[in-house]
Amino acid sequence: MRHVTGWILVVGISVVCGGTHTRATAAEGFWVTLAAGAAKAPSPSDYDEFSIESPHAPVIIHQVTGGVSVTATTAGGFTIFSGSGTPLLLETSDGYGTLTQTGHPAPPGGLPRFDGGTMASLVPQPGVVPSGQNLLSIDWAEDGPSGKHILTVGLTDALGNPLGDAQVSVPKNGWWVIGLGTANVPDQSDPPGSGPSGGQGNGNGHPIGNGPPGGGGGAVTTPEPASVILLGVGGLGGILWRRRARR
Helix, strand or coil, X not given: CHHHHHHHHHHHHHHXXXXXXXXXXXXXXXXXXXXXXXXXXCCCCXXXXXXXXXXXXXXXXXXXXXXXXXXXXXXXXXXXXXXXXXXXXXXXXXXXXXXXXXXXXXXXXXXXXXXXXXXXXXXXXXXXXXXXXXXXXXXXXXXXXXXXXXXXXXXXXXXXXXXXXXXXXXCCCCEEEEEEEECCHHHCCCCCCCCCCCCCCCCCCCCCCCCCHHHCCCXXXXXXXXXXXXXXXXXXXXXXXXXXXXX
16 A cells, blocks of 8 residues: 555656646747739738748838839838838837738738737838848749739848748739738638648748648647656655655
8 A cells, every 4th residue: 555655646746747837839030921812812822921030120121123013001001112212111019011012902811920910000111221120122023924923022131141032923913912020820820822832831941731830830848847856856755755665
């Protein structure tokens, strides 16, 4: 009977230690999402994205090529600009902002990463260039006789070092939307539609159509240092108790 009691002591402490594990969610970062779809389509036909480890980072849109007119939108208002209207500051410290082709608004389903999030409060400001901010470029290029276009975005740091890029194919007369800000990663499901690699990924390490975007967003359970100490003390106590019982 004494041996049984000793095992209950060890297992009991182990259970307590198991209850002290912490639940860690994916770290939030600054996300750039890019979606495109046919005119009046409720969801994207092409999607790409990337992220950097710099949450809430303001962005300077410093280059727009291809003659496209862009509308930058936040909760505070919107600003229409083109290549000649850059640079433009998009402050995302308290939410996210969007960039769309002027006259071609995107549907709500165009921003899966930011679903349920809050738009930034400050209106986009042209001609404002704070030092040390990340720089975003937008390139709009015709894709042959099909009437489609290729939209490419690139993000660099203030010194021009590449941080990430994304690209989508835009149907003729279709819509596109660029999302910039902190994504609601833990609660997100995959964006609708399929990517350029047949639904398996987009070339930037972010799967499309198969599990949580970015291959993550789930929780990981890890023991705390105190839990490990308690488990060791419990095991040692059980061994000493059994030795004393044998005497």
